[in-house]
Amino acid sequence: MNVEELRSVQRTERQKDSLQHLRDSFYRDVADYVAERKAERKRMAAEADDPFSSPEVSRLTDEIETAEEVVESIYERRVGKIVKRATFAAAGMAAEDEGLTSEERDLFDDLVTRIERNRETVLDTLAGDVGGAESDSPDEGTPDESAPAPDSTDPSPADAAGRAESEPSPPADVAPAPDPDDLLAEAMGGDAPAEDDPSPTPDGDARPGAASESAPDTQRTTLRITRDVGEIFGVDEREYDLANEDVVTLPTPNAEPLLDRDAAERLD
Secondary structure, three states: OOHHHHHHHHHHHHHOOOOOOOOOOHHHHHHHHHHHHHHHHHHHHHHOOOHHHOHHHHHHHHHHHHHHHHHHHHHHHHHHHHHHHHHHHHOOOOOOOOOOOHHHHHHHHHHHHHHHHHHHHHHHHHOOOOOOHHHHOOOOOOOOOOOOOOOOOOOOHHHHHHHHHHOOOOOOOOOOOOOHHHHHHHHOOOOOOOOOOOOOOOOOOOOOOOOOOOOOOOOEEEEEEOOOOEEEEOOOOOEEEEOOOOEEEEEHHHHHHHHHOOOEEEOO
8 A cells, every 4th residue: 555556546536437446445454554654754753863854754744644635535536426326226226335345335335224214204204194193193073081171270262362462472483594604505506416427537627618618698717626626516507526636717606615715726
């Protein structure tokens, strides 16, 4: 295991719509590799006169940080594909779980189970069978023996009406303030399907044709993406798959949230 192997896995994962096959212990192997690099860095720092200026210590630090960033990018891209595969499986469509790591297989099985249960709940709700309320309700016209007898001290209808008029009405519900993250997601176009579109090219360029057919009246901004963002739906009704180092021209309303969150740099 080394950084080059991780980068190769990352490139392949970005180029494929489907999941590439990884060995069952992939993430554990990466963890062992990073732990070994950290132990070596600690040993080199102890031997150096000045650890902060030691070239070997700096090299190991860069290697560790790069490995951690690359494997996180690999995982995030694979999770999106796993969620879609689980959705197909829960709908009864063919969806194999081969090529998943042990951690990803656990996630896949859990997602399938949850989606199936949620689907049953929704269908039962649509059919009017909510918690068996219809079957458990007493027959009309049959007194409920468990219901308490009327209290002779209850106020008369006239008294109740007068009391209702004298009591202040409860305040109306006030809609909660919008969540900033929801506003950002709305500005970025929300989630969009990934597998129906071609993936970005290995050199980090934006997906072919992603910015060439926008609406003529949409103001655009050219950016360099500085971290993996994933897929967004632009205000020009186009889908963009944004990965680290991509250079892409986006509608300005979609570009501004990326700039605000330091996920991109302005080029124009």
